[in-house]
Amino acid sequence: MANIVYTFENHVYLNITNSCPCRCEFCIRKNGDSVGDADTLWFSGHNPSFDEIKAEIDAFDFSKYSGEIIFCGYGEPTCAYENLIKTAKYLKTKLPQCKLRINTNGLSDLLNKKPTAKEICENLDIVSISLNAPTSEKYEALCHPTFKEKAFPAILKFAEECKKYDVTVKFSLVDVISKEDIADCQKLADKMGIPLRVREYTAD
């Protein structure tokens, strides 16, 4: 069984699914089986049930960690939408002071065939959305979403929706694209009023 709860650079992360509708060129999953103190982030056989997620949370000593708890593993968290929301609710009950963040590809509405920003924002505090590219064509070429040309507009719409709620919304990208594309992403993010974080690509 893969690690569900793991730590990396003094933050607690939750790995709740290996499913993802993208195949990003820079995906960290290509580089190894684990991150931080995890043994492996690959589930064998099935993605975890809520009871399995809850059991790992209950067994983990959160007292040493005061920062955000981050939904981010070897898959897109909103692919496990029900477990994501249930787990967020459970954590808020168990650790009322905790700040919950999701690192998402922003494709939740397409994945779940319904608007999801409201429920996500009601249960989490920080929504970090991978922008990755300045246009739909460039996004498709880099991230290969199964939703093809529907993906990029859906990401922007999801980000706009999240801004309506009482959460911190951020964009991110990995610096594997050209400087010009990074500048165009920045312009797009500025136009939408969403801060953009440029992450350095590491193959580790």
Ligand code: SF4
């Ligand atoms: S969306 Fe995330 S998990 Fe999915 S392929 Fe891209 S980087 Fe990997």
